[in-house]
Amino acid sequence: MPREIADPPNAEEVLRASEARLHEAQAVGRMGDWELDRDTGAMSWSPQLFRLFERSSAQGTPDLNEALGYYSLESVEHTRAAFWEAIDFGARQELEQTVLLPSGARRYHATTIVPVKDLRGRVYKLYGTTQDITERKLAEQELRRQTFEIEDLYQNAPCGYYSLDADGMIIRINDTQLRWLGYAREEVVGRMRAYELFCPASRALFGQVFRRFKKTGLMHNMDMELLRKDGSSMPVLLSSTAIFDAQGEFVASRTVLSDNSDRKQLELERAAHATRLAELSRHMVDVQENERRKFAAELHDHTSPNLAALQLTLTNLAHALPAPVHAELEPLLDDAQALLLDTTTGIRDICTNLRPATLDYAGLIPAVQDYAQQFRQRTGIAVHLDTTNFTMQLPSNVQSLLFRITQEALTNCAKHAHARNVRIHLENCDTRLLMEIADDGIGFDPRHLGESGTAPGLGLITMKERAEFAGGTFALTSGPRTGTGIRVSFDLQAGEFRKQPRPARSPANERTANTRST
Template structure:
């Protein structure tokens, strides 16, 4: 028995090793136990595939279906045929037909699954191409509207196809397609020409003949038809049979006439456009046409510029580095080239131009030249530069305002500490001295008032310290941003009862001081908005630095809002968001807001370390 099994295995291995089909043995979990050499042609090293999961190479869109088919075979032992796609290591897709068969152990359980697969990609491509060609042929027959006719000259009998009857607007039952009946349908202005050419060709002439003429249908409709005729002649040169095809080209002829009219209108329009320089150049760059706009913008008349190379519009240094040729080369390959840059007028002056170069092809697809459109945008560029300059000045002013505001905060905090704080401390000491020297049992009411006054002074001192902390957070100066935010979170939680979770890492403290301060103030404003508007019970504050990007995030689980409607219902909230955004932009950081109704709000500040601040 063992010998027979070994011989069977050896025969299987010899067959598999020499087979062109893909043969694999899979365990019940779908792992490959064996693959034959045919796998090398698709996957390279087949030995590396031993032990791999066979489904991993299946296209993701087919994987679930292939897995289900495989495990069904493992479950019931029945063979199954599947079609799927392999996704090769190089990204190529291959279409596969596969037959899975179960191999049972001595207990009747499925021990292995033999999968024999065949690459049918080329066959599938051929089949799809044949289908496409069949479809194209059917569409051509339907769209071409071709009629076919034949005439036996000796018997003087003509036959028409159904489509030809439709083209001439007659029916097979009511119309006899003889020569005289046919000529009666030809337009009277074309009839003599058609009759004369037909008679002369019968007597002798070329084997093939093309003609175009008009017909008048019985309903009065005038149509233009194109016909191609072949004459079969006997040994003496006499025509014995005529074969022809006839096509209604009325719509095409009308379209051609409309196209010619449109082209003429377009040419007239282009020639008279004055705000754009529009001209044609040949494949080598020599100018072949010139409109009024080009004359006005460039300064050249048509008779002095046509025939010259368009490189004379470039700065000399740009011509030397090959820009004119590169533009045409790019447009020839990509179909279009667009750029902005300096252009030179006839008088040597320069202007900033927006240029579009478009490739022009003939009917055979061969390059026949380029169109070039130039627009003088010097004023627009100057306005953009002024706008950028204004934006830069605005950012500097905004940053200066923040600096002044912080200076005022520091001054006010110092005044509170040096004057009000010291006076309150002295007042507290005096109250303590008076209370200690006054017998409480003799003056109980007065002693109670003194104690109440001491508590009031202490509360005022605590409130003042909180105000000072908000005006100038000493933790930020002494310990850095994470420590200051942690202190802010704890204070906010005590004051409002809203739980605040904080995550922060020490490396953020290496940010510039203005950035630290801006992030702290933005976090302050974000928490104020949470307390006023969110109805949240949980807030997350996170500050981190990863790959040169420092990030501050303040997220709540409140009612959220629609950012598009922020100004309509609460101008205070809109003002707070504006302040946060301006603080971020003043130090060169990016500010973003993510909010949706019933989904909370996240304030996000991102600062690229090294970007300046």
């Protein structure tokens, strides 16, 4: 049975289908079309155009003047001029407009105007499309806003930025750094290499690190000095990362410089404060030593004559007593003599601890020797003094400092070390003065110093502060069952010390033998 063949659609149906597809496409694209008759001024709008302008079809199609009423003031004249340009010269026009809708919404349209000419070349009709581009326009505005913010952040950040190519040429620099330097952009970009921005000392450093930077891709917190156009300098802190291509080749740098002036100024002020504090500390030590000297002298001057006279009086009294009385009082007299001797010895020890007279009239070595002798008598610990390589005449304040450190070190040894021997070594070379004090005691772990249940270490702190206040260095070494050693050194280049020939032996300095045990 033959299959029935459907009748082909007529032209009207094809046209309706085509119009439906057109309207659907316009709705999806938020676009409408229109026509304008030049002679009558009548317009025709597609249904989508009514929706774009929020205009009811019942209101009918507006003429050109009424349609222009939908546009913002800045768009009205621009649109009117475009229509007349198309009519008078037959030129296609494309423009963007701001639309104020009846609902109060603000939208953006893109309009294309196409002139249609008759056989004589006269424009008799305009045809065009209008599309809602609000989303695109808002996206462009947001992009411009973000671009402006990023550019503003780059140009006016509170730090300098620049980028270099592989040859070190400046290819980008921000306004902040240009203001720091005092240059115009055209004087720098593509004309100067980075090393030219720095002071001579920083140039040498930059040249060394830039070659390495192109391989490692990182520079971090480098202290540099910018050289301004007027010749002045500016301390900065420089950090940089590199951009590499897919083959790992250096393309450009991303460098940030922060103003380091405040930190440098603080460092200078802190250094000046530390210097002033050290001066005050040294002055305090000098004042303390003078007070010790004065008090020791007054104690000696006031007590020694009286104790000597009392000793003589007791002796004369013992001789003047009748034999029977003397025999009866002899135990009391012996006790008085012993008490007097103990008092005299105690006052002598106090004066030595306060300020040994030997330190003032004979110098450091005899004073240490005397103190070591008394130390052994009190504690039974032998002290070995080695001055074989010591040939310096020291200022009195340095002698006092070294004696106090020795005194504190021996005191610590007697309290904590359980040692049998202490070695004191003093020497000088061309540039350094060195004193070492070491014992053979039980030692300790310096990491636990000051912890709960351990000695507070105030003596060590005092020695360290004394040495550092005077411009020296202090080092401590110790370990369980390995003894304890301290090392104090001073730089002789400051000119505080000068060599002198070793003094000749005399009864006053016979005790300053090169190596001696007490």
